[in-house]
Amino acid sequence: MECKRARAYSSSANLGSGFDILSMAHTAFFDTVEICVETKNSENIVIESNSKIPLEPNRNSATYPLVRIMEERGIKASLRVKVIKGIPEGLGLGSSGASATAAVMAFSSLFNLNLSKEDLVRYAMYGEIASSGSPHPDNVAASVFGGVVSVVSVNPVKVVEIPLNYSFNILLFVPLNVHIEEKTKKAREMVPKTVKLSDYINNSRYISSLLIGFVKGERDLIRLGLNDEIVEKARLPLFPYYPKIKEIAIKYDAVGSCVSGAGPSILVLTDKMTDENKIAEEGTKTCNEFNVECEVIKAKIAGGVEVERRN
Ligand SMILES: Nc1ncnc2c1ncn2[C@@H]1O[C@H](COP(=O)(O)OP(=O)(O)OP(=O)(O)O)[C@@H](O)[C@H]1O
Numbered sequence: 299m300e301c302k303r304a305r306a307y308s309s310s311a312n313l314g315s316g317f318d319i320l321s322m323a324h325t326a327f328f329d330t331v332e333i334c335v336e337t338k339n340s341e342n343i344v345i346e347s348n349s350k351i352p353l354e355p356n357r358n359s360a361t362y363p364l365v366r367i368m369e370e371r372g373i374k375a376s377l378r379v380k381v382i383k384g385i386p387e388g389l390g391l392g393s394s395g396a397s398a399t400a401a402v403m404a405f406s407s408l409f410n411l412n413l414s415k416e417d418l419v420r421y422a423m424y425g426e427i428a429s430s431g432s433p434h435p436d437n438v439a440a441s442v443f444g445g446v447v448s449v450v451s452v453n454p455v456k457v458v459e460i461p462l463n464y465s466f467n468i469l470l471f472v473p474l475n476v477h478i479e480e481k482t483k484k485a486r487e488m489v490p491k492t493v494k495l496s497d498y499i500n501n502s503r504y505i506s507s508l509l510i511g512f513v514k515g516e517r518d519l520i521r522l523g524l525n526d527e528i529v530e531k532a533r534l535p536l537f538p539y540y541p542k543i544k545e546i547a548i549k550y551d552a553v554g555s556c557v558s559g560a561g562p563s564i565l566v567l568t569d570k571m572t573d574e575n576k577i578a579e580e581g582t583k584t585c586n587e588f589n590v591e592c593e594v595i596k597a598k599i600a601g602g603v604e605v606e607r608r609n
C-alpha cells in the first residue's frame with residue numbers, strides 16, 4: 299500500500315485589519331496527514347484521528363479537499379487518511395487550515411499531481427468550507443507558503459510572500475479551556491456587513507503600515523499596523539481579555555499585538571526590547587480574571603508545508 303505524509307504549521311490570520319487577507323505561519327504547533335491508497339478501483343475515504351474531529355469526509359477539513367480534487371480530476375481511489383492533530387481546534391490557530399493543507403500536499407505527492415502552491419491553496423480552501431462554511435484563504439495560504447503572506451486575489455488564487463526585514467519572536471496566549479462550538483462560523487457571523495468610511499480608511503492605513511513595516515524593517519510601523527477598527531471590535535465578546543493583554547504587551551514594549559485569526563488566542567510579537575516574562579506573567583493573570591486558563595506558547599515564523607521523506 300502506497301502512503302505519503304505531509305506536515306503543515308499553525309498560523310495566525312488577519313494580523314490586525316487584514317481580515318481574510320494576511321496570515322503568519324508559526325512553529326507553535328503542526329498537523330501531520332498521512333494518506334494511503336488502498337485500491338484504485340473503488341471510491342471511499344476512511345478517516346482516523348488522534349483528536350475528536352468529524353470523521354465524515356465532507357465534514358473534515360483534511361478530506362473534503364480530497365473529495366473535490368478527485369471529482370475535478372476524475373481520480374478514483376479508496377483512501378485511508380490519518381489526521382494527526384498537533385494544533386488544538388477552534389482556538390484561532392489555523393487548525394482546520396493546516397489539516398487541509400497537509401492533506402492536499404500529501405495527495406498531490408501520492409498521485410504525482412505536482413500542484414503549484416496556488417493550486418494547493420485553492421484546494422485547501424475547500425477544507426475551510428467543511429469546518430466553518432466559508433472558504434477563507436488566509437490560514438491555508440500561510441500553511442502552504444510559510445512566513446507572512448498576503449492573499450491578493452482568490453479567483454484566481456494569488457498569494458504574495460511578504461519579505462520580513464524585522465526580526466521578531468512570537469508569543470501566543472492560547473486559552474485551552476475555552477470551547478466554542480463552530481467558533482469560526484459564529485465569529486464570521488459577528489462581522490458587520492457594512493462599515494463606516496472612517497473605519498475603512500483607518501484599517502487601510504493599518505494594513506499599509508504593517509506591510510511597509512515588515513518590508514522596511516520599521517518597528518513603529520509594525521506596531522501601528524497590528525490594529526483593527528472593525529473585525530476585532532465586533533468579535534470582542536469572544537475574547538474579552540484581549541484589550542488588557544494588548545495594553546500589557548505595549549506596556550512591556552512588545553512590537554505589537556492582535557487577535558490570532560478569529561480568536562480566542564492572542565498573538566504578541568516581541569523583540570530584544572520586550573520584557574516577555576512580564577507580558578507572560580501579567581497576561582496569564584488577566585486571562586484568569588476572565589476565568590480563562592491561558593497557556594503561553596513561544597514560537598518563531600514557520601516554513602511552508604512539506605512532504606515527509608520517509609517512504
Ligand atoms: N481536520 C480538522 N482539523 C481541525 N478541525 C476540524 C477538522 N475537520 C473539521 N474540523 C472542525 O472545524 C472546527 C474548527 O475549525 P475553526 O475554524 O473553528 O477553528 P480553527 O481552524 O482552529 O481556527 P481559525 O480558523 O480561527 O484559525 C471544529 O468544529 C472541528 O471539529
Ligand SMILES: N[C@@H](CCO)C(=O)O
Pocket residue numbers: 311312317318319390391392434436437482485486558559560
Ligand atoms: N480570516 C478568518 C480567519 C479564521 O481563522 C476569520 O477571521 O474569520
